[in-house]
Amino acid sequence: MIPETADSRAGPDIPDYLIVGQGLAGSVLALLMRRRGLRFRVVDNANPSGATRVAAGILNPVTGRKIVKSWRADESLPSAFAFYREAERELGVGLLGERIIHRYLVTGNEREIWRRKRDQEGWGSLTSPLPEEARPGFRGGLQGFRIHGGGILDAPGFVEAVGLLLLREGNLLRAELPVESIRISTAGVEWEGVRARRVIFCEGHRASRNPLFSWLPFRHAKGETLTLRWDGPCDDRIHNFGKWLFPLGGGEARAGSTFKWADLTETTTDAGRAEILDGLARVLPVQPEVIGQRAGIRPILKDSRPVAGLHPGHPNAGIFNGLGSKGVSLAPLFAEQFLNHLESGGPLDDEIDARRNL
Numbered sequence: 001m002i003p004e005t006a007d008s009r010a011g012p013d014i015p016d017y018l019i020v021g022q023g024l025a026g027s028v029l030a031l032l033m034r035r036r037g038l039r040f041r042v043v044d045n046a047n048p049s050g051a052t053r054v055a056a057g058i059l060n061p062v063t064g065r066k067i068v069k070s071w072r073a074d075e076s077l078p079s080a081f082a083f084y085r086e087a088e089r090e091l092g093v094g095l096l097g098e099r100i101i102h103r104y105l106v107t108g109n110e111r112e113i114w115r116r117k118r119d120q121e122g123w124g125s126l127t128s129p130l131p132e133e134a135r136p137g138f139r140g141g142l143q144g145f146r147i148h149g150g151g152i153l154d155a156p157g158f159v160e161a162v163g164l165l166l167l168r169e170g171n172l173l174r175a176e177l178p179v180e181s182i183r184i185s186t187a188g189v190e191w192e193g194v195r196a197r198r199v200i201f202c203e204g205h206r207a208s209r210n211p212l213f214s215w216l217p218f219r220h221a222k223g224e225t226l227t228l229r230w231d232g233p234c235d236d237r238i239h240n241f242g243k244w245l246f247p248l249g250g251g252e253a254r255a256g257s258t259f260k261w262a263d264l265t266e267t268t269t270d271a272g273r274a275e276i277l278d279g280l281a282r283v284l285p286v287q288p289e290v291i292g293q294r295a296g297i298r299p300i301l302k303d304s305r306p307v308a309g310l311h312p313g314h315p316n317a318g319i320f321n322g323l324g325s326k327g328v329s330l331a332p333l334f335a336e337q338f339l340n341h342l343e344s345g346g347p348l349d350d351e352i353d354a355r356r357n358l
């Protein structure tokens with residue numbers, strides 16, 4: 001990064017923000033800025049393996065082996081559904097579907113956890129029994145329950161459509177922004193003739209290489225998914241059994257995903273494919289044909305919470321990241337909160353504030 005200088009003073013008519021990265025984080029932030037009439041530019045290098053471009057896009061209010069309500073689900077899911085519905089209108093494309101999730105309890109431990117938890121208060125209308133006849137195409141005898149209030153966002157379609165809108169309006173540059181080449185001063189930021197009041201980095205897992213924010217305790221995780229030929233029922237259910245599976249229509253289905261901390265390459269692996277197929281074998285009577293495989297890296301902090309805030313030494317540089325494996329649900333709520341913070345000094349929740357890591 002080029003150090004602060006007096007010559008990069010921001011003028012009165014320059015954009016308010018320069019956003020680096022147009023995955024989920026950058027796209028949601030950009031749309032919110034657009035809704036508020038703020039002026040911004042986005043720079044993105046269109047990496048086809050960016051996490052959002054391989055994400056399944058599932059919104060799930062009840063998750064994990066321990067079967068718990070997803071963190072902040074009561075606020076984040078309504079906020080996410082409202083945000084993406086509005087985005088569908090702005091972008092002129094269908095992206096979001098409400099979905100029932102079938103959760104299969106494939107281990108004795110999971111069945112025991114659910115036996116203890118199912119009658120507890122707090123589930124409200126989130127879960128209901130899963131009748132035997134609701135599982136055509138799956139192994140007989142599977143136990144489980146239904147989860148209500150979930151859905152799927154076409155996450156790659158969302159970033160694609162936002163990118164097209166921003167390009168049309170002259171607000172997106174398809175380029176790599178090497179962080180060392182950005183000039184940050186007390187008055188504003190400048191990169192290759194693009195000037196703004198502030199820069200917000202939404203670089204996904206690449207943030208670990210950003211000298212401004214590499215002090216954050218990142219612990220990214222690689223994930224892989226498979227595209228399958230599918231002649232099972234073409235309903236709109238999501239099937240969850242440690243792994244997940246959902247029909248895509250047109251004789252295809254998607255299944256995933258793996259979760260690996262050590263290998264942070266964006267390439268697919270035989271081991272990833274085998275792990276997903278092993279998971280599928282627990283619930284499907286026959287092995288489906290694999291017709292595609294993808295890999296990406298989920299940007300995660302050690303405490304598995306999102307991160308938002310301004311740099312402690314450079315108040316014109318901020319970050320929005322750490323969306324982990326639930327970015328689709330979490331991004332709208334926390335992008336809105338971050339923008340309130342940036343524009344009017346509104347509070348950031350302690351749990352997402354970048355300063356928690358100082």
Ligand SMILES: Cc1cc2nc3c(=O)[nH]c(=O)nc-3n(C[C@H](O)[C@H](O)[C@H](O)COP(=O)(O)OP(=O)(O)OC[C@H]3O[C@@H](n4cnc5c(N)ncnc54)[C@H](O)[C@@H]3O)c2cc1C
Pocket residue numbers: 020021022023024025026043044045046047049050051052053054055056057058059175176177178179202203204205206222223224225256257258295296297298299320321322323324325326327328329
């Ligand atoms: C296999 C898999 C399945 C997933 N499934 C789900 C799911 O079902 N539900 C869910 O909610 N989440 C899911 N996720 C997680 C979700 O994908 C992430 O939370 C989210 O996409 C992160 O978005 P991001 O914008 O932070 O990062 P990214 O999507 O990686 O976006 C960062 C963008 O910035 C660009 N960039 C970075 N640095 C620069 C630079 N210096 N100059 C220019 N461009 C730059 C990158 O190329 C990229 O386009 C999944 C992830 C994986 C890997």
